[in-house]
Amino acid sequence: xxxxxxxxxxxxxxxxxxxxxxxxxxxxxxxxxxxxxxxxxxxxxxxxxxxxxxxxxxxxxxxxxxxxxxxxxxxxxxxxxxxxxxxxxxxxxxxxxxxxxxxxxxxxxxxxxxxxxxxxxxxxxxxxxxxxxxxxxxxxxxxxxxxxxxxxxxxxxxxxxxxxxxxxxxxxxxxxxxxxxx
Numbered sequence: 001x002x003x004x005x006x007x008x009x010x011x012x013x014x015x016x017x018x019x020x021x022x023x024x025x026x027x028x029x030x031x032x033x034x035x036x037x038x039x040x041x042x043x044x045x046x047x048x049x050x051x052x053x054x055x056x057x058x059x060x061x062x063x064x065x066x067x068x069x070x071x072x073x074x075x076x077x078x079x080x081x082x083x084x085x086x087x088x089x090x091x092x093x094x095x096x097x098x099x100x101x102x103x104x105x106x107x108x109x110x111x112x113x114x115x116x117x118x119x120x121x122x123x124x125x126x127x128x129x130x131x132x133x134x135x136x137x138x139x140x141x142x143x144x145x146x147x148x149x150x151x152x153x154x155x156x157x158x159x160x161x162x163x164x165x166x167x168x169x170x171x172x173x174x175x176x177x178x179x180x181x182x
Contacts, residue, residue, distance in 0.1 A: 029118030039065035045150035076124040
């Protein structure tokens with residue numbers, strides 16, 4: 001497996017010019033950029049993924065449709081499309097195109113998982129609307145994801161209360177406001 005290289009940012013989200021392996025970025029707690037995508041079907045249900053038990057953080061928990069790091073030199077939209085194709089894909093030739101993404105906003109978050117794993121990230125949050133896709137037509141990368149399902153907002157709220165979802169309150173609030181407009 002190739003080493004994933006990440007652009008290092010300063011605390012304002014500006015590129016520093018430094019490019020380091022992902023493991024080093026987390027070990028040193030350096031700022032970097034990631035994407036989060038909520039995939040929403042025609043019923044206004046959100047696709048959730050259950051993270052693999054082998055994941056370094058939040059193993060086995062349910063999470064938003066797709067999340068991942070932006071590789072060095074890559075833009076957010078390309079990273080979002082790449083992550084969808086890596087983690088969750090649709091059978092029968094469905095292709096995700098950059099024009100289908102809706103940019104929602106950027107937020108920053110700091111989390112310390114261990115002494116040698118500190119996450120300081122700027123997240124670019126996107127929504128991707130789909131139709132004709134259900135959890136039976138999806139396949140996923142077993143190393144990353146162990147299950148997927150579409151759920152409504154009330155189910156998400158119950159999962160948050162039971163602490164079954166990865167903590168992403170910034171996203172769930174914006175997502176709730178967005179879906180109530182439709």
